[in-house]
Amino acid sequence: MNPGSVVALTLNMNITRNQAICMLFCEEYSDDNATRLAKKIEQLGAFDVCYENDPRRPVLVNLFAIRNDPFTFKRYLTARSQPDIEKKENMKFELDSESQVVSFLNEAFRPYVEPQNACYSLKNITMKDVYMSVIPKTQCLNGKSEVAFALWCSKRKVDLMNVPISRKRERESNKRYRKLYVMKDEYQDDVVEAVATHIPRYHNYIQSLKKQNLSIIGYARKSPGCESNENRKTLLNRMVKCLQERSLCDKIFVSSYSVADEPLMSRDMNESNDLSNGLECVFGNTQAMISYIRSSEKNVCLVAIDFSGLSTNTNDLTTFIENHENLKTIIIDTLPYKHKVHVFERHSVLENPSLLNAFNCRSKPVQRSKDV
Structure with a gap:
């Protein structure tokens, strides 16, 4: 591990595992290429793609080493398929503290991401959207209304609060929203797990x-x-x-x-x-x-x-x-x-x-x- 390195307790959010696999084999990223190359890794046995300091430099490491030292060998974000989601239902993780909620919000709703980031989509997001996204993932905000949640985000200096509010006339009312990069649903459970563990x-x-x-x-x-x-x-x-x-x-x-x-x-x-x-x-x-x-x-x-x-x-x-x-x-x-x-x-x-x-x-x- 390099000195001065920041050991973040979430996964790398800029490069997905499929993208990393294509980078490892020096091939252009596509779903077909990623699927084909992932089979090559499976044939090697107990190995997976990960990185040490720079996520742009993927390496293959034995799974035992990755699990034994996750601070050195960091894994990429993986989209969960429906079977994966169903399999993990009985071991679902929750955000147990307000600081964990802040960490999740800062990963899931970003003011900016790199243009090639496949984990996010640019959307117009209201505070109600953010509220409805995080409430099922934690019990520590139970009892807070949407207004109280917005005030809490401001007090805790959540990153999304730095994005200016825009207004749009919709059905005889002014809709207040922020233009944010929102993490796709299939990646969010991995972030909750990383923060919670x-x-x-x-x-x-x-x-x-x-x-x-x-x-x-x-x-x-x-x-x-x-x-x-x-x-x-x-x-x-x-x-x-x-x-x-x-x-x-x-x-x-x-x-x-x-x-x-x-x-x-x-x-x-x-x-x-x-x-x-x-x-x-x-x-x-x-x-x-x-x-x-x-x-x-x-x-x-x-x-x-x-x-x-x-x-x-x-x-x-x-x-x-x-x-x-x-x-x-x-x-x-x-x-x-x-x-x-x-x-x-x-x-x-x-x-x-x-x-x-x-x-x-x-x-x-x-x-x-x-x-x-």
Whole structure:
């Protein structure tokens, strides 16, 4: 996996599996060609087409490897036939949280897609159309009217709300609609499944790192503020719990009082502000984490919740990586907000430090103690 790569927890929406198969064999895309070439893949046995970083570069990989490491080997969107739909009726997935609903809406109703995208159709869509599409897929919006749903979409900054409203006179009334690229029905269930199963697939990825003998450590940081120490401990304990349960961290370290751009080596030098001893399942502060990375016999993967949860000082972070050879991977977890994790690998970050520009991004505080 390339450093700085975004591990999205949905499928690739720009290229379908049939298109990828034709690309793999360097043939022009058509339904007939895709069907013929898919039979060639079937003859090979337990293989399927997938991609690692660029969906325009499909590869054939053993199905066992794909299922064992879905974060490395990503699959293409597949249109479900009627038998497939009927077969999956008893294992239908639902969107369990509002953040999952936002992720689905941002995939299913897009302001723009690439011209060659076969998964979408350009349509005039009303908020009622969007409402009727998503309500059967979740229970977390039960009780919301269409008007309340529209207000909720605006508050949650769903992408489709950025498209200007047009009006059309129809049957003595003004119809309000947006011109959107709408995902075809036969692809939508795959998106719901991908969004709804992101945690198990993320766990598989973390387990694959552990099998490579990496030590997974977590880091939680809290900015200075006016909270009482008890409230601060409560918030830090929530972050620790998220790192334990979501990222399966073996050890967790915290910085009780530090700002996002403070150099890592300078943090927590004043032990009078250190609350780490009063927290659950915490192995120390930033200085303890630095000592652990330096002395660890294993290579280390460091996980933080959101970019600012680690640092917004890109120059300092580059230096920190350079000076700690055991630090092989950094994972930034934005699952509660965007259903993505961002992976940065040491060797390529050192070759191209600009990959860390993603850390120079804080515009407003995020709730790092939030669960998915």
